[in-house]
Amino acid sequence: MEQTYGEVNQLGGVFVNGRPLPNAIRLRIVELAQLGIRPCDISRQLRVSHGCVSKILARYNETGSILPGAIGGSKPRVTTPNVPNQYESSKQASAQAGLSYNHIYPYSYPNTMSPTGTKMGSPPGVPVTAGHMSISRAWPSAHTVSNILGIRAFMDPAAIAGTDGYPPKMEEWSSVNRAAFPAAHAVNGIDKSAIDADIKYAQPSSTLSSYVSACAYSPTNQYGVYSGPAGGYVAPGHHHWQPQSPALSHPGSGMSMHAGEIHSPMTFKHQAREGDRKPPSPLSKQQQQQQQQQQHEDLNSVHGPSHLTSSS
DNA sequence: GCCGTTACGGTTGAA
């Protein structure tokens, strides 16, 4: 297990068996889909099996999250009926969920060169934001609920990058994603960071241009169809997203960026549907801390705009 | 040819 670098699928894409695709790729899949690109094209372009594309998109549509579910661990044993205290049980459940998964997992595959230095390992005390939580929706499954800290990974390339191979893992950024990038706009923001991170996985060489992670895969861009990175796909008529949701948007966070590039057709469908549900979330103190951290991290994460230039 | 679904082999991590 140590070095599971990667295998190559039929499409020539790199993947690690048993492990989720890098968020950058996932993000790209969603972005492209939003732009109207057909799944089959996405599959080819990103070199991800269509089954996977299908799965990710389906998941996104359903949960609003591009992030993979929590891997590993055991669900809290529910053997005990919640009978005793109804309210208790409910809160308990949430709490558990929250607690269960909090790590960050930026997929940094060991292939890289990362400098090591970062220990950010995001210790268990990771950063989270309540704000996010709230919007982050109640996840249907036991897992997935909490972690928002993933965000930091998303937003903070450094953090991610830092992982020299063995980074902190964030399996559960699930909620994050939503929170982190509420809409497409956010996508952009994240994207870059996420991409950076992932990129390493994909391409160690990374210097990478900020975006295009996907493209990164294909240096040559054979499929070059979308030569453009996000910008490329972006719909021309996009509007700037407006900070309408202060709550979820971390102020200052990377999102502020020009995100205007992508319009967000998809948006979260459920925001409303589940939105109501977890307001006061029982945040664990950890989470609280996390919140703080996170916020501050967000700030840091402001990354520069991805210049989309050319490429290819 | 496209797309949804699922079997398969694999990884992870709480219990």
Next chain:
DNA sequence: AATTCAACCGTAACG
């Protein structure tokens, strides 16, 4: 500390 086991993952293949 080691093992168990359930949950997830992505690919590949099927329909």
